[in-house]
Amino acid sequence: MASKHVIATRHTKSIKNRFASRFLRSLLRMKRSDRFGGSRSNEGVRKRSTHRIKMAAYASMARAVGPSRTWSRALLFKLRNRARIQGVLRKRCLVSKKNKKKRVVRNKVIISREPSRTDTLRKLVPGGDSMDICCLLEETAHYIKCLATQVKVMQSIADQSLL
Amino acid sequence: MDPPLINETSFSAANPSSYTLTEIWPFPPPPPSSTRLGLRMDNLADPDGSLEESTLTDQSSGNGTRIRKTRDFSSEKDDSSKMVSTTTSANDLNDSNGKRRKISGSRSENNDSRAETEASSAANNKTAEQSSKPSEPPKQDYIHVRARRGQATDSHSLAERARREKISERMNILQDLVPGCNKVIGKALVLDEIINYIQSLQCQVEFLSMKLEAVNSRMNTSPTTEYLHPKDLGAQPFVATGTISGPQPTREYVQGSQSEWLHMQVGGSFERATPSKKKSPEVTSASGLQGKPFTERGAFKSATQKSCSGSGSAELICKGRSNNPIRVQSKRNGGIEIMAVAERVGRVEIGK
Secondary structure (H helix, E strand, O other), X not given: OHHHHHHHHXXXXXXXXXXXXXXXXXXXXXXXXXXXXXXXXXXXXXXXXXXXXXXXXXXXXXXXXXXXXXXHHHHHHHHHOXXXXXXXXXXXXXXXXXXXXXXXXXXXXXXXXXXXXXXXXXXXXXXXXXXOHHHHHHHHHHHHHHHHHHHHHHHHHHHHHHO | XXXXXXXXXXXXXXXXXXXXHHHHOOOOXXXXXXXXXXXXXHHHHOOOOOOOOOOHHHHHHOOOOHHHHHHHHHOXXXXXXXXXXXXXXXXXXXXXXXXXXXXXXXXXXXXXXXXXXXXXXXXHHHHHHHHHOOOOOOHHHOOOOOOOOXXXXXXXXHHHHHHHHHHHHHHHHHHHHOOOXXXXXXXXXXXXXXXXXXXXXXXXXXHHHHHHHHXXXXXXXXXXXXXXXXXXXXXXXXXXXXXXXXXXXXXXXXXXXXXXXXXXXXXXXXXXXXHHHHHHHHXXXXXXXXXXXXXXXXXXXXXXXXXXXXXXXXXXXXXXXXXXXXXXXXXXXXXXXXXXXXEOOOEEEOOO
């Protein structure tokens, strides 16, 4: 592990560097578009831009990892199809107002059990719904590593810019 | 009931063909009228035990009567089942395979007589096949997990054991990753720790993005602290200062940072930080004292290549216009540095 880190310091293509460059670039892009949009200090706008920054961080992490991992693939897929999925959901919501009673009845049929720890983990790790337990644990390990890296990089960026 | 059983075992061990016939016997409804078989059933089913001493000569003599045979049928169920189980046990005594014996033994302990007969007969068939195929291929060839002493050698249990080992290995990896997880004992608690850790990391990401958003918005409002994207203020302020500073006809204005990469370097850049600090006063003085944009040629070129080479060249973290001096590298977070490396992309000539 230690030797790996030493290599990573010299290696420009390490995940940390890739993530940092991507994230900063997306931040820049975001800022530029913000500037042209004008400065608004609304609460909702702030929340939305926070969300955007968060999604940009996740997306750049997933891009930096590449499609070799299941979780990054799932994340990228989700990000790519986010608009479509949300549109579908919205449409479904509009449609389902009529059918709400039926759906309630249908939901009662499903036996709901206490969500186990594995299920919680599946929800946390992107793309974990369709994995068996072995894969899930492996992906979790990698995801934790990447998430820790992401947090570290973001922390240092925030510190730098607050100076 | 013991004596006839013993008789039967001895008999079947002695005569293998006959026990196969008896094994077939319960399934087809009426047996073909072979007197020998009927007699055998008679012998076994006789509650009095008058014909206990059934020998080969007795079987072959063939004195069966119809009435007795029908009476046999009424009491056939339990007796025949017992008989078959005994035959299986007898066969297993001959058989060398221990596992088969165990299975059939456990099955013969069942209470249900019907199921027992079927199962035991099936086991009997298998044992017959085994005896016909003397060299049965060992099952653990294609699974690389070896069973230790006292562990089951079934293929299913082998696979299950392999899976469990895999899972525990992964759990160990995760335990190493998650801080404070080494002391926790128990899979469930470890999973809890992992879940908590992931959640905390995600919360941190959320919080940091909030922080970054605040920084961004603050930068938007106050242009002097704006150094993440000097490109924005690159165009206008420079021109403005250039025009304000007055007529200086032939001068090349090099924009400090037309585009800017921010790139990470981990550790050991303290030596490289010094030349940039040396360089920074010049730049600040040049721009600050005169109030004019500075000229500088090709100083920034090397900065971008340095990231690949890693050799120490001057790294300039450039603010486009520097009221406060150049904001550079601080070593924190274990040597992670984010450096804004200015890349000179284009030069702007402002002439008359």
